[in-house]
Amino acid sequence: MSGAQGKLKEVVNLKSKFNFRLMIDDAHGFGTMGATGAGTHEAQDCIDGVDIYFGTFAKSMAGIGAFIASTEEITNYFRYNMRSQIFAKSLPMPMVVGLRKRLELLKSQPEMREKLWFIAKTLQSGLKERGFDIGVTDTMVTPVFLKGDLQEATAITMDLRENYGIFCSIVVYPVIPKGLIMLRLIPTALHTIEDVNRTLDAYSELAVKLEKGHYKGKSATLLPK
Structure with a gap:
């Protein structure tokens, strides 16, 4: 809320002592943080330590909806087991087309x-x-x-x-x-x-x-x- 970055690298380093998966909510980081805009984990050079990445389309993408990025096994598990997904509707196709274009702009116009x-x-x-x-x-x-x-x-x-x-x-x-x-x-x-x-x-x-x-x-x- 205050714009201060979380100490992701320090949290990732704890994996050497404890067995856990790390999920981050990077609403404001996606599209703005890091050399390519990949997010705060890119800015802090610890992408490999983040197991589940949650981002929103409502900030840098100026749309609606959100996404989770992870391995195919984890995303499939979420898709069929998350309570919030049971009655969820797909994004409207015009929004999907617009979001794909915005993602293209994020990549091509640094x-x-x-x-x-x-x-x-x-x-x-x-x-x-x-x-x-x-x-x-x-x-x-x-x-x-x-x-x-x-x-x-x-x-x-x-x-x-x-x-x-x-x-x-x-x-x-x-x-x-x-x-x-x-x-x-x-x-x-x-x-x-x-x-x-x-x-x-x-x-x-x-x-x-x-x-x-x-x-x-x-x-x-x-x-x-």
């Missing part, structure tokens, strides 16, 4: 991944320079931690969307401690430096508003422009 990282790093460094707490992210996931409650969080996101034209997702208690707000920005390869600067300016303004109590006790639907 410059898109490089642009994504450039935008994400520029955004993250800009936020830190303006005094924002972005935690310890070392991925393109860009969280901003603020102090406030759920009502303030919803009012902030409403203000950003309606008055600044900026979308972000919010994370609040019980995912994070009470009294904290996590705003997660979503940089993409299609964003520009102008988009980054506009976002930084908007966040600087909302931080001042939050400090002055502008969002306190207000309904997001009644937030003034």
Whole structure:
């Protein structure tokens, strides 16, 4: 949630002492992490130590659905024994065609991944320079931690969307401690430096508003422009 990578290599090294299979959920890593975008296990040089790789089509592939990659024996076992698969429907064929094209783009246009990282790093460094707490992210996931409650969080996101034209997702208690707000920005390869600067300016303004109590006790639907 905070953009910090798991310590996969250290976990893989435990296989020398214990007998286990390792499954990872690499939702944000697939398509963005590693030299070819294969995932976080590629970035940490421990692909061979991951037995079951779970990824989603909802992040870098901008679609729906997910996948599991492993040996034929393991994937066949899952296919016929996973409770969630019993009544599962196949992906719509237009989505399958689109996902195949996106996978082709991930392979053939590495410059898109490089642009994504450039935008994400520029955004993250800009936020830190303006005094924002972005935690310890070392991925393109860009969280901003603020102090406030759920009502303030919803009012902030409403203000950003309606008055600044900026979308972000919010994370609040019980995912994070009470009294904290996590705003997660979503940089993409299609964003520009102008988009980054506009976002930084908007966040600087909302931080001042939050400090002055502008969002306190207000309904997001009644937030003034």
